[in-house]
Amino acid sequence: MKKISVASAPATVANVNAGFDILGFSLPGISDQVRAWVIAEPVVRIKEIVGVDIPSIPAKNTASVALQEMIKGEKLTHGFEIVIEKGIPLASGLGGSAASAVAAVVAGNQLLKKKLSLEKLFFYALKGEEVASGGIHGDNIAPALYGGITACLKTSDGAFQIVPIRCPKKIFCSIFHPAFPLETKKARGILKTEISLKDYIQQSMHLTGLLMGFNLGDYELIYHHAKDIIITPQRKSLLPFYDLFYPALIKAQSLAFGISGAGPSIFILSKNLPAAKKMSALLTSLSHKHKVSGQVFTGQVGAGKPEVTILKVRE
Amino acid sequence: MKKISVASAPATVANVNAGFDILGFSLPGISDQVRAWVIAEPVVRIKEIVGVDIPSIPAKNTASVALQEMIKGEKLTHGFEIVIEKGIPLASGLGGSAASAVAAVVAGNQLLKKKLSLEKLFFYALKGEEVASGGIHGDNIAPALYGGITACLKTSDGAFQIVPIRCPKKIFCSIFHPAFPLETKKARGILKTEISLKDYIQQSMHLTGLLMGFNLGDYELIYHHAKDIIITPQRKSLLPFYDLFYPALIKAQSLAFGISGAGPSIFILSKNLPAAKKMSALLTSLSHKHKVSGQVFTGQVGAGKPEVTILKVRE
Structure with missing residues (x-):
């Protein structure tokens, strides 16, 4: 039997008005999906990208880079093969690259013996996102991973903090x-x-x-x-x-x-x-x-x- | 019988770190006091300023200007005579001019037949504060009048909004x-x-x-x-x-x-x-x-x- 982990992560709106580089929220109904299974070699292979015509070079894809970082950071002895299904339009401003990275780490995490914390998943997804946006911005990753409305902050030492923003009314x-x-x-x-x-x-x-x-x-x-x-x-x-x-x-x-x-x-x-x-x-x-x-x-x-x-x- | 209204208003810390021109909080134990009573003429007379050597010219004092604005704004047919007792050091950064203005409007309000809203008191105190700071900044007035930690905001039309900041832990x-x-x-x-x-x-x-x-x-x-x-x-x-x-x-x-x-x-x-x-x-x-x-x-x-x-x- 082969275990396939199927994870989806939602589209997100970041840079919410005055919350530039800080505030983001997730959206229901639009998501990217990553299917992952374990392979013996500690590398990431992209088997297929469904829905859009983007290069499947592992080093340039936010999903595979995020999983490669997980392999490296957790010193995993195995790797992953993945299928990415893009539901979020490319370069649309809806956090598609973040969603693929989040779906990848969530899928990968489910295949690990010892599950990782959300903080660790955030960190690996962020490393994936870096490939796409050319900078370290967690304001799409945070709501894609945590759901809800989030503030993604950096301390003066550069450490990230995710603060869920309560909102008692539906918007x-x-x-x-x-x-x-x-x-x-x-x-x-x-x-x-x-x-x-x-x-x-x-x-x-x-x-x-x-x-x-x-x-x-x-x-x-x-x-x-x-x-x-x-x-x-x-x-x-x-x-x-x-x-x-x-x-x-x-x-x-x-x-x-x-x-x-x-x-x-x-x-x-x-x-x-x-x-x-x-x-x-x-x-x-x-x-x-x-x-x-x-x-x-x-x-x-x-x-x-x-x-x-x-x-x-x-x- | 003469009614004397005795009001105190607290010292405040404004410009709290990143909350420049926005965030302020009040302090217990240090305050300015204003004693006020009604006079027939619709003007403000400063009878005495206790505690510091500052000019008692009504047009240059935040307490009297605030009350003058109240007389004008509410179309009062009477005025006030006041005694100001400064407990907050002058030009100390502890909101002394705001406290005097707030104490004045709180004292004056108590002598009115129809009590005014906090929003109106804020507005009149702010007009007093303007004399001292050379600009319209409500970040000392707001916590002095409302107590607690406050955010004093301006909308894009220039209207002020005071937002009390909840803080479940004592600081x-x-x-x-x-x-x-x-x-x-x-x-x-x-x-x-x-x-x-x-x-x-x-x-x-x-x-x-x-x-x-x-x-x-x-x-x-x-x-x-x-x-x-x-x-x-x-x-x-x-x-x-x-x-x-x-x-x-x-x-x-x-x-x-x-x-x-x-x-x-x-x-x-x-x-x-x-x-x-x-x-x-x-x-x-x-x-x-x-x-x-x-x-x-x-x-x-x-x-x-x-x-x-x-x-x-x-x-």
Whole structure:
């Protein structure tokens, strides 16, 4: 009998407004899946990548790099062969590379005799993510692995800390994913290296209001402070549909909206599912009106989480 | 019978680490007091200022300006005569001007037929504070009026919002107030108008960690994130004792430390009262060792709050 571990990890929205490089949340219904089984040699082999046309070079894939780091870090004497099924669009700003890395470590962990802590899985997934984003950013990995809304922090010594953000009220999300890719590296490259003290203070107020809005389940605080006055104004030029869509979105008075991750997807937050469905319908109609083809998703903020099962098959 | 309203308002620590212009907390045991009674004319007269030698020109005093704004805003047909008793050292970074303004509006409110909301009192006290700090900053007014730990936010339309920060664990504070004044305007004037994106991100992580540390009562988060990498490095040159004291303070491993308000006072946070007393003793010995005369206070973070009573005296 061969044990196959099948794990999925959800899409995530990172860079949530003023929480640049910090705040993220998971989404239900969109995920990447990794199937893994043990092989004798302590290496990772990608058997297949389903759903997209990406190179299956183990050193360049977030899932395989994450598992290679696990093999190295845990001094495993065996390796893994994996099949990656991409459900999250590539370079969409929905945390696809993080989800593959998380699904891989969750799948791999299930095949170990001694299960690893979430902290260790985070660390290995992060090493995988590094390949894709060109930097160490855990704000997609954290919600993909832990579920919910998370703050991913670094101490001054560079250690990561994941802080789950309580949110007593349900919040719903509509996503528009335009059908063109945007590389995180490119979206990062255009950012100015200096910001004004004035903007820093106002953005810190927004960050505080957004965090406290989630913590207290206070829609009013979220509405006023789910803003980003520093990064979005610089990045929106990379999203040619942004200025076409936004007047209609502002008029529709959602709870909040912003660029998901480094873009090009955008997200809209709503107080309840009917409102979110209305916003999703608006996104669909805007996409038709302005001839920007893309996909629309709707789901509860933070409701996505990793899932894993073991299949036993005859060899 | 003449009704005299006697109100006190506590000292406060604002600019708490990464919460520049946002986070503040009140302190017990140090306060300003304002005694007020009604006079026929709709003006404010300062009868006496006790405890310090400051000009009693109503237009330049935070207490009288706050009450004048109340008279104007509420269209009062009467005025107030007041006695201000300063218990908080002047230009100490302990929110003395805010405390006088808060004590004044709390005292005045008690003499009104229709009591005003805390939001309105905040607004009038803030107008008083503006005279002293040369800018609209509510981060001392908010904790002085509401007590506890508060976030004072501004929306993008410039409206203020006070958010009380829950903190399920008690935290204690030691204050060293060196015996020299430092004007807020001066401490503000030296700040650079630009900061790096890198510092903004790290400081935002610290702000998130500090807020979540308070919210969850998580000492570990507070320890790692009660830091300020933007403002303190620029201001510490105004505090000649800073670099003399800090090696010893770091060695003593408190929960956190920083400049209180715009300085020159510094604060230290501890997990319990014995630890705070130890830190206060250390501050006293450092002040002797380095010949920096000053005062030391110890108290529970957020335990200060306004108090008001009405005296009835024969005219």
